[in-house]
Amino acid sequence: MTSRPPERYPDPKEFDEGLYKTLRMLPDGKTLDTAWVRSRIWDGATDTNIPKNGVIRGMQANMFLLEVSGDQETRTFLVKRVVPSELPGKASEDIWREFVKSVRSEIDFYSIILEPEHATIRNLFPQVYYSAGTPKELDVRPQETAFIIIMENLSPNHYQTPMMNFDQAKLVMTSLANLHAHFWNKVQDEERGGFWVLQRRLKHQEVEVADETWRRFLERFPQLRDQVQESNLEDLGRLIKEMAPCLDHVVEQGACTRIHGDAKGWNLFFGKDGSEEKILFIDLQWTGRGHPLQDVAYALTTTLSPESLQRMDDLVDFYIQVLQDELSKIGEILPPGLRDSYNQVWLDYARVVITGLWKNLNQTSIESNKSKVGPSMINRSWEHVLFITRRISRLLNT
Template sequence: MYLPMITDITIKMSLPKERYPDPKKFDEKLYNNLTFLPNNITLDIHFIQKHINPQAKDWSIPRESIIRGMQANMFTIKVLDDKNETTSYMAKRIVPRELPEKASEEIWKEFVQSVRKEIDFYSDVVKPEHQNIRCLFPKVYYSDGTPKQLDSSPQETSFIIVMEDLCENYYQSPFMNDLQAESVMKCLAKLHAHYWNIDPCMERGGFWVLERRLKRNEIENAEETWSKFLERFPEVNNLDPEIKNIGRQIKERSRELDEFVSAGACTRIHGDAKGWNMFFSKEGSDVLLIDMQWTGKGHPLQDVAYSLTTTLSGDGLNRMEKHLNTYVENLKFELDKKNISINTDDLRNSFDKVWMDYARMIVTGLWKNLNKKSIEKNKSKVGPSMINRSMEHVIFITNRLARLLHV
């Protein structure tokens, strides 16, 4: 066993009743386990001196710093150096035994594979050829996980990433204003341009790739799922006559949309570029990306459609096209540096189909259990994006999808 302190925990492989941990409840057992790292390594002063700060003389983990999520637990490491100055570092801890339940062992395996992707990404991005995009990510001091052969037994795995603490000059938010959205578009353009014409054999990124969702029977049950959604939100059903047909139409077009996105997959995408996976600078002119678990080959507009839909404020949704134009202009600028030309009109015109592909995931999966009570609960939780915490987003997405499917 690689994490002996949690061998007594029994995992029930049933559907979770509560997807996100209650932020009001403190997990004492989790707090006591934070110093146990993968592969029988202990988080102590010797570890800190070796991997984080050679001048460290004392350290602590503030109880109030723990942030529990559905996919990981985060906490702060405070380090006192020999000049009596204190520096904070952020740790991302992924231990399946400590996380909310998932529906099946297969889903756990897929999750662990995504964590492995992030560990591998941080190992790769430090190579000299990627120097010009390191500014898009926090500095990572240490990342490690249990041996890869254990990935087939998810409950035996564990992972840790220690990075710089950005809290003094940056912050996280489930939504972004127009200035922040412009920064995100520029950041994504730089990332995509760097990896343009990526190895076509790379595995596709993004958690809503159709083949990854078929095992959940989301497309098979799309009409029933959508019908039940409309029962929970009758006011949505009254917005447009075509809204009642969304389940059937998205089911009929799911393969077409996925193939369109796949055909345009030419770069590395972040794959989960929502507000909680970004650090916004307090002055609004900069953004850093975290959580690379779903990175991989993809259509560049996947990140654009996803970030704008999940993270624009409610009153900013109608300016989505403006932000799309910012992205395209900056992508062209970055690619011109590499003497790569693109047809910007074709790229802009592909946005709606890429957006519908992500919307397919929303209406068949992410909204499967959404209701008005959960929207209110999600407003106080770390993790849920605006599509699960804002009625403005529910109405905007539903209207836009009905209109595009009907065209």
């Protein structure tokens, strides 16, 4: 396998001319040209263009806009291109295989929601015109795989943001409740969703060294000792490591529905005119069976604005009420104790934050992440670092 830079978010100021030249290459070896678009996407196509300023390089995928001209109009599509050999490196071949498996899950999901019984939730997702990948037997050799998803361009009427205010968060909670209620008790045979599932993270070898990782984190952020007045601050790594199996068990026991698995700001689209009652979800790579509060904990922690963090519990209460209402419409009952499990589900996510996602975080990267597409608020906001640390300390002290 060729050597590439370690896993990190690409610098948006750096344009990759080599990557740009490959964007028209499809997983089956065909070319994303006008003739192909005319036969697969829009029969009125007369010309195609990929504007350079519409290319967004990411850590897990590269996105670009495809402009398609016709005789009397021009249509624009959003293309998600996942080619491992074009992405930043990962720590091991096992991690690459897990990643490719997640991409395959997203492509399968878009096929699932086309089935008639899922018509009522299609308005939670953009329209997908084409999705495909290399043959599944190649998945064991990730560097030989390639995937593509061509969907509607949401940018004219929607926008993305790394953080959301309280009212926007209520929209997200409503949409998540609709998604969860729709799949309630219907995914028993699905694999678990979410990239932070404990078993899935073992190949990263991060939980075993959680205490050392946390010690080094405090060395990089010594001000936490002054700003977090909790007696267990120095021991958070060890404590979260000891609790990890128990927290994972709580999540597994409550895994009764399909979760998005990566519902952070960059994977949400809000209506520009403010009239949208729901938001749209993209990037379903980590969808699967899960505890409904996994999506809630993840969305609120990664995406709430600093001013709204202190109202997290209010938003959890709001979600629970909407979920209860949606479940009642289909004859289901909200499980007793679901709301009470939130803190444990939240700690399960916090485990991957302090053992993995913050492993290389420092003062400089917090600042540089503010100008990048992809990093969530936990990696670009000091207020989030402080909130998460305080909340872990207090929950583990109770």
